[in-house]
Amino acid sequence: xxxxxxxxxxxxQGLTEFFPISSSGHLQLVPWLFDWNELExxxxxxxxxxxxxxxxxxxxxxxxxxxxxxxxxxxxxxPFASAATRATLAHGRLAWLYVLTAVPxxxxxxxxxxxxxxxxxxxxxxxxxxxxFGAVLWWADRRSxxxxxxxxSTRDALLIGxxxxxxxxxxxxxxxxxxxxxxxxxxxxxxxxxxxFVIGVPIIAGAGVWKVAGxxxxxxxxxxxxxxxxxxxxxxxxxxxxxxxLQRLAARSDFNIFVVYRVALGIAxxxxxxxxVR
Numbered sequence: 212x213x214x215x216x217x218x219x220x221x222x223x224q225g226l227t228e229f230f231p232i233s234s235s236g237h238l239q240l241v242p243w244l245f246d247w248n249e250l251e252x253x254x255x256x257x258x259x260x261x262x263x264x265x266x267x268x269x270x271x272x273x274x275x276x277x278x279x280x281x282x283x284x285x286x287x288x289x290p291f292a293s294a295a296t297r298a299t300l301a302h303g304r305l306a307w308l309y310v311l312t313a314v315p316x317x318x319x320x321x322x323x324x325x326x327x328x329x330x331x332x333x334x335x336x337x338x339x340x341x342x343x344f345g346a347v348l349w350w351a352d353r354r355s356x357x358x359x360x361x362x363x364s365t366r367d368a369l370l371i372g373x374x375x376x377x378x379x380x381x382x383x384x385x386x387x388x389x390x391x392x393x394x395x396x397x398x399x400x401x402x403x404x405x406x407x408f409v410i411g412v413p414i415i416a417g418a419g420v421w422k423v424a425g426x427x428x429x430x431x432x433x434x435x436x437x438x439x440x441x442x443x444x445x446x447x448x449x450x451x452x453x454x455x456x457l458q459r460l461a462a463r464s465d466f467n468i469f470v471v472y473r474v475a476l477g478i479a480x481x482x483x484x485x486x487x488v489r
Contacts, residue, residue: 212259216247217438218445224263225270225449228415229408229457231348231387231469232476236337238263239381240480243334244489258431261422262439266446268415274454275408282306282409301361308368312389313413316375320421323379332381334489338480340382345473348387351394352466358398360406367396375414385411387469404461408454 223241227234238260241247272279281302288296289303297303320327374392378385386407393403431439460468483489 212435212438214438214441217259217441220259221263221266221442221445222449224267224442225446225451226453227384228267228446228450229271229386229411229453231384231390231466232473233337233341233344233382233384233387234267235332235378236341236382236384239332240334240337240476244483246489258426258429258435258439259442261419261426262442263446264415264419264422266443267450268412268419269443269447270450270454271408271412271415274451275405275412278405278409279412282309286310305360305363308363308365309410310413311365311368312372312375312410313417315369315372316379316414317417319376320379320417324421327379331379334480334484336380337382338477338484340380340477341473341480342477344377344383344387344391345470345477348391348466348473349470351391352400352470354394354397356394356397356399358396359402360398362398363406367393370396371410375410385414390466400465401458401461404457 220238220241223237224234226232227237282305285300285303286306287303289300289307292300292303371389371392374388375385377383378388389407389410390403393406394400398406
């Protein structure tokens with residue numbers, strides 16, 4: 212893998228992990244479109260996926276570090292506190308509900324990883340998913356709502372977790388489907404965006420650990436270390452920029468720009484497939 216391929220994929224991962232446009236879909240579409248055959252190697256793919264996930268994990272941890280510190284410290288105390296003390300640990304309760312949102316997708320990912328890799332993905336599936344779940348995002352974002360994170364319930368956490376299972380399909384988008392679910396449940400746009408970042412930490416960290424385990428088992432392919440460093444760095448920087456931009460957009464606008472992008476890209480990919488160019 213060349214340095215410029217690593218740079219491009221790092222930028223793609225950083226932007227698409229947090230923008231609701233599907234990182235897994237883009238990371239399949241870019242090599243497919245440009246015919247980067249070297250990425251078809253399982254060892255190279257595993258190593259580079261691990262690097263990209265570490266980069267975006269670093270970005271989101273830095274961006275929401277104040278939330279994470281409060282959630283972790285309160286969350287650790289919460290199970291051992293008295294009923295009276297628990298009432299003062301609102302973030303402790305919220306921390307465990309955030310963890311709950313990660314359980315369904317984590318369980319499905321662990322037990323059905325091979326099936327997902329073999330049966331899902333491909334340009335047509337990704338294109339249809341971009342369009343279909345773009346429509347879901349548009350519908351959910353039309354709702355007038357103002358709920359905040361502190362109002363998260365166990366029912367909501369389970370529903371958001373169930374929605375995240377759909378993000379295992381390339382083209383759905385983890386951030387997109389979680390924000391769609393939260394908007395449909397009545398959460399304000401800014402709250403849904405911020406919550407999607409925090410909720411994403413266990414999932415991104417889990418994916419990173421899973422990929423790193425595969426990397427350790429396979430070993431780092433020779434000559435890939437520099438490309439991985441470039442991937443980690445660019446994914447971290449662009450991921451942080453994407454988080455900042457999305458929070459600013461959510462404060463003053465809707466998600467229509469992402470809906471239009473998803474539909475346009477999906478139609479373009481279907482056109483390329485139909486033409487036989489790729």
